[in-house]
Amino acid sequence: MDREPQIAQHVEAIPEGSASALSPAVRLAHPRESGPLKAALGAAFFDDPIFGWLIGRGSSRQARLERYFAIQLAHSLADGCVWTSDGLQGAALCMPPGQWRLPPRLMIAHGGRFGSVFRGRLPHAVGLLAAIERRHLRDAHYYFANIGVAPNAQGQGLGSKLMRPTLDRCDKERLPAYLEASSERNAALYERLGFQCTEVLRFAGSPPLRLMMRPPQPWPRAT
Ligand SMILES: CC(C)(COP(=O)(O)OP(=O)(O)OC[C@H]1O[C@@H](n2cnc3c(N)ncnc32)[C@H](O)[C@@H]1OP(=O)(O)O)[C@@H](O)C(=O)NCCC(=O)NCCS
Structure with a gap:
């Protein structure tokens, strides 16, 4: 199926005045870029505590993570937005209300x-997903399903930049944003962007997953 019209529709919907909309570095991904993006996401999440709990540390970990992110990318490319950079070093998978x-x-x-992907841990993965879904924010919101930046590009501001167009859109439309943070360190980044932890979820001995909501902030942003 040709996805160009849907991508064009999302591009037109970038809030006016969004600094990131003007940035050449961050843009919407095209479905044909799923291959490099699933590789970048797999590398980003290689040491993630939740995926470590679900997948383990065997030699197949990168391949299994890539299979998982291929599914997530298919969903986000079809029904949401995938923000990436020209170098495809990372992606933010964002779902509309x-x-x-x-x-x-x-x-x-x-x-x-x-x-x-999950093999013998499939019941744990399904159980965790159900627990996450039960607690998911019911009010209209934008959802960051996954955000990942390949290790060699981390810590240079790309993750924040990939989230910015969706955060700006939330503020313009007066809607909250929502996500689950899988580590204390990434939760700290989200707090700096205005997210607040609403609950810490632990499922069947999993590492803590912080459920985080960001109320809309004044728009246009003060410069
Ligand atoms: C979280 C992540 C998307 C942020 O992207 P980034 O380009 O590194 O982010 P920025 O440069 O804009 O911001 C840096 C902040 O991101 C967070 N961060 C950076 N590397 C991280 C890592 N390996 N794991 C978790 N958080 C990390 C930290 O809060 C960091 O601030 P600090 O250096 O003061 O600790 C990226 O680091 C990543 O993919 N991490 C591994 C996977 C992950 O945790 N994804 C989010 C799941 S909810």
Whole structure:
């Protein structure tokens, strides 16, 4: 299917005055870029505590993470926005109001792939996902499903930049943003961007997952 019209529609929807909309470094991804983006996301999440708990540290970890992110990218490219950089070093997968849940059609279509990602830990993955979904913000909001920057590009401001167009849009539309933070360090970044922890979720001995909501901030932003 040709996805150009939908991408164009998202581009037109970037809030006017958004500094990041003018930046050449951050842009929307094209579906044909899924390959390098799933590799960047797999590398970004290689040491993630939650995926470590679910996948373990075997030699297949990168390949299994890439399989997982291929599914997430398919959902976000179809129903949301995937922000990336020209070098494809990372991505922010953002879902608009009403689209946060992974649709059953995708779950069914990728059921075998989920099994090959989580293997014997599939019941834990399904249980954790259900616990996350039960607590998910019900009010209209933008959802950051995943944000990842490859290790060699981390700490240079790219992660913040990839989130900026969606945060600006939230502020312009007076809507909250929502995400789950998988470590204390990434939660600190989100706090700097205005997110507040609403609950710390632990499921069946998992590492803590911080559920975080960001109320809309004044728009236009003070410069
Ligand atoms: C979190 C992440 C997307 C931020 O992207 P980035 O380009 O490094 O972010 P920025 O340069 O804009 O901001 C730097 C801040 O990001 C966070 N961060 C940087 N590297 C990180 C890492 N490996 N793990 C977790 N958080 C990290 C820290 O808060 C850092 O600030 P600090 O250096 O003062 O500790 C990126 O580091 C990453 O992909 N980390 C691993 C995967 C992950 O944790 N994803 C988020 C899951 S909720």
